[in-house]
Amino acid sequence: MPAGTNKYDNNPAGSITEQIAKEPSSKTDSTASSHPVHNDSEPKGDPVQIRHHQANPGPAIPIDFQVQQEGTKEDRAKRAAELNKK
Numbered sequence: 001m002p003a004g005t006n007k008y009d010n011n012p013a014g015s016i017t018e019q020i021a022k023e024p025s026s027k028t029d030s031t032a033s034s035h036p037v038h039n040d041s042e043p044k045g046d047p048v049q050i051r052h053h054q055a056n057p058g059p060a061i062p063i064d065f066q067v068q069q070e071g072t073k074e075d076r077a078k079r080a081a082e083l084n085k086k
Contacts, residue, residue, distance in 0.1 A: 069076070 071079070
């Protein structure tokens with residue numbers, strides 16, 4: 001038996017496909033399928049809402065970001081010049 005609760009496993013297979021086929025997006029006039037099986041009955045399961053990606057943009061920077069720099073500014077410039085020589 002697969003892990004999970006009945007809350008997630010209770011929807012029949014294909015319920016989101018059936019809902020999209022019967023209720024196309026307001027942005028398009030087309031349906032997901034023109035096959036007659038989609039016109040037989042109401043979609044099964046609960047209505048599904050799709051949420052877009054909602055992330056905070058940018059890199060993750062820790063709050064206590066303490067970087068110890070090695071040497072003085074001149075030492076770092078000298079080392080960078082040595083490393084960049086070809």
